[in-house]
Structures are given as structure tokens and as C-alpha cells.
Amino acid sequence: MSSSTGRSLINLGIPKFPSIQDPALASEFLRLYNAINIMATTLDTMQCRIPVVFKEAVALGAMVNIYPDTAGTGLFARQAINSSMGMMAHGYCPENDVQIDDVGEIIAMGIHPFITGLTPGTTYYLSGTAGIVTPSKPVGAGRIVQPIGFATSSTQLFVNPNLLPTQL
Numbered sequence: 001m002s003s004s005t006g007r008s009l010i011n012l013g014i015p016k017f018p019s020i021q022d023p024a025l026a027s028e029f030l031r032l033y034n035a036i037n038i039m040a041t042t043l044d045t046m047q048c049r050i051p052v053v054f055k056e057a058v059a060l061g062a063m064v065n066i067y068p069d070t071a072g073t074g075l076f077a078r079q080a081i082n083s084s085m086g087m088m089a090h091g092y093c094p095e096n097d098v099q100i101d102d103v104g105e106i107i108a109m110g111i112h113p114f115i116t117g118l119t120p121g122t123t124y125y126l127s128g129t130a131g132i133v134t135p136s137k138p139v140g141a142g143r144i145v146q147p148i149g150f151a152t153s154s155t156q157l158f159v160n161p162n163l164l165p166t167q168l
Contacts, residue, residue, distance in 0.1 A: 047110035050091065051103070052077035058098040061114030062131030063089040063148065063161075064106045077106055079130035082144045082165075089126045089148055089161045111152070112159045118151035126165075133157065143168045 052066060055076045065080040065087050080089035091108035098104055118124070119135060126146040127134035133148050146165035149158045 048091075048108040049105045050075065050108055051105050054078070054093075054098045054100065054102045054104060056100055058093045059131060060093060060096045060098075061112065062093050063126060063133060064091055064093050064131070066090040066106065077104075080126055081130045082126045082128050082138050082146060083142065085144055085165065085167060088144060088146050088163070088165050090163070091161065092159055093131075107159065109160045110158075112149070112157040113155065115157055116155050118154050118157060120151050120153055123150050124148050124157060126161075139168065141168055 050066065052064075052075045053069075056078045058064060058077065058079055063080040064077045066075050066077050067086070068074070069076055077093075078087075081087045091106035092112050092114070093104070094107050094114075095102075095104045115133070122135045124133040124135055124147070125137055126144070126148055127136075128138065128140075128143065138145050144165040144167050147162045149160050152158050
């Protein structure tokens with residue numbers, strides 16, 4: 001997932017071009033700068049996609065729970081919510097207008113680019129509203145506390161759901 005200019009979508013807060021005044025350090029700095037840019041580009045492309053059959057309508061970018069079909073031959077998906085362990089998030093929906101029985105995929109890990117208004121560096125949790133994340137740690141008996149990932153910018157969440165959430 002790179003921009004059309006070939007630059008990484010991950011914002012690491014470094015300038016587009018390195019600038020250093022000390023010629024003795026320029027070569028070392030350039031190698032470090034290039035390594036950081038490669039790391040950011042690698043993070044952009046790291047995605048774990050899982051094929052599923054959606055068992056409810058799911059919006060683009062919604063957090064999704066995966067569960068097996070009763071015959072054990074495939075995986076179903078529905079919106080995740082922090083109401084019980086059986087509804088925890090496994091990833092997000094990268095597809096538009098998913099309907100019941102649509103075949104598609106979820107992204108279990110990687111950059112989630114479909115949320116706005118994030119606070120960079122903040123950890124986000126599965127919320128009590130189906131499919132949504134929140135920067136507030138859930139409270140209340142029976143709720144699960146499931147860290148979903150952290151914001152890398154105001155429009156990108158690095159998703160790596162904790163699959164061992166705590167139940168309150």
C-alpha cells in the first residue's frame with residue numbers, strides 16, 4: 001500500500017529528504033534514513049488477509065469477528081463488539097458495501113486507512129458499538145478490553161488485534 005509517488009503512507013515524522021551539515025556523518029545518516037524509509041514501506045505492505053463469508057452487512061473499515069461455520073469447513077465474519085469474548089475483533093473489512101453471504105476477506109494485521117480523526121501514538125480498543133474502535137479503554141462488567149492497534153497518523157491505524165483480551 002504505497003502512494004502513487006512511491007513514498008510510504010506511514011508518517012514517521014522524518015523529512016522527505018535527509019539534511020545534515022557534517023560531511024563525516026552524511027553517509028551513515030543516509031543509510032539510516034534509507035533503512036527507516038524501507039521499514040515504513042514494509043509496514044505499508046504487511047497485511048494478513050483471511051477469506052471469509054460475511055454473515056451480516058459490514059461497512060468498509062469495520063472491525064470484524066471471525067467464527068467457524070457449524071460444519072467446520074469455512075469461516076464466517078460479523079461485526080466485532082466488546083460485549084463478549086466470542087465477539088472479539090480479528091481484523092477489519094477492506095471492502096465496500098458487504099452484504100449477507102458475500103464472499104470476501106478481512107485484513108487481520110496491517111495499516112487500516114479507513115478511519116479519520118485518530119490521535120497519532122494513541123492505542124485504540126474495540127468499542128461497545130459494533131465494528132468501531134475507541135481510544136477509551138472499556139469499562140463495565142462483562143465487557144472485554146481488547147487493544148486493536150495504535151494510530152500512526154490521524155487517518156491510519158496499525159491494526160494488530162490482541163487475541164487474548166481481558167474480560168471485566
